[in-house]
Amino acid sequence: MATAAPRSMWQRAAGWCRRNLPTRESMERSRMLRPVAHRVLAPELWRFTRRSVPRGVAxxxxxxxxxxxxxxxxxxxxxxxxxxxxxxxxLTTFITNPFTTPLILIAAYQIGRWVLHVDAPVVAQPVAEAATGWLQWLWEAGPATVTGLVIIAAAGAVLGYGVSALGWRLWIARKWRNRHNKESM
Structure with missing residues (x-):
């Protein structure tokens, strides 16, 4: 009995993407998308091109x-x-998940607090004042967190666009190099 060769990290990532990538059929069945389904399901929005992929990532x-x-x-x-x-x-929306969301929210609060120069209390009030304490903390931390989320989203979009555009170029260059090497043999 032959054992399967160990899969590389990229092969595992590609397999995960294939399993979790929404299909046109699943989008077609979505009640939320039904009003705009004719636009969302347009074939040009489902093609993988050097311009559409980085835009999708961002x-x-x-x-x-x-x-x-x-x-x-x-x-x-x-x-x-x-x-x-x-x-x-x-697929890129999966950047936020139960593991990353708390980290993103903490970072957003810290970034927003730094940008807005706000010193909202970080620790909750005593248990007797818990209801009003948490509401007050949420009221005071809200603007800083929202500001931080906008900054993280903008930075992530720019970084994601750049990395995916560079990755696309490197992938195409490798395909051309492999094609050229096969032709020269």
């Missing part, structure tokens, strides 16, 4: 960080006017 980062619910649907709708790749935008 928009997915924004939707994933800023919107707490319905991220995939929001990313798909935002992708329409920008002619971004819908599956990539939807």
């Amino acid at each position: 928009l997915g980062m924004v939707a994933g960080v800023i919107f707490p619910v319905a991220q995939i649907a929001i990313a798909a709708v935002i992708a329409l006017p920008f002619r971004a790749n819908v599956p990539v935008a939807a």
Whole structure:
């Protein structure tokens, strides 16, 4: 009995993407997207091109960080006017998940506090004043957190766009090099 060769990190990542990438059929069945389904399901929004993929990554980062619910649907709708790749935008929203969201929120609060020069209390009030203490803390921490989320979303979008555009160029260059090497043999 032969054992399977160990899969590389990229092969595992590609497999995860294939399993979790929304399909046109799943988007077609979505009740939230039904009013704009004819636009979201346009074939040009599902092609992987050097321009649409980085746009999809950037928009997915924004939707994933800023919107707490319905991220995939929001990313798909935002992708329409920008002619971004819908599956990539939807998949990139998974940057926020139960493991990364607390870290993103803490970083957003710290960044927002630093930008706004706000010193909201970080520790909750005593238990007797818990209800009003938490509401007051949330009221005071809200603007700093929202500001930080916007900054993180913008930085993530720019970084994601740049990295995916560079990755696309490197992938195409490798394909051309391999093609050239096969032809010269």
